[in-house]
Amino acid sequence: MNKKTVTLKMLAQEIKAASDDYIAMKLSEKEFEEILFHYSFRYGDKIFSNYGSLKPTIQSHLGYQRCSLVESVLNKLNRPLNSI
Helix, strand or coil, X not given: CCCCCCCHHXXXXXXXXXXXXXXXXXXXXXXXXXXXXXXXXXXXXHHECCCCCECHHHHHHHXXXXXXXXXXXXXXXXXXXXXX
């Protein structure tokens, strides 16, 4: 995981890689949650729209199933999607 990710495309690639690793059971649920929380807290303005949903650019890079996974994990944590 690159904690200094700054572009939208790089963020999408990092989240996509983390999602794929979680699905392949290379990451535990806790590790996946920590990664998502880090990105949502630090780069929430780049990832989420004003209404708290994923931005369309992120959605297109991730795909429907990964978006559903990311949103369900963040909702499960009871943390707001736009943490900033």
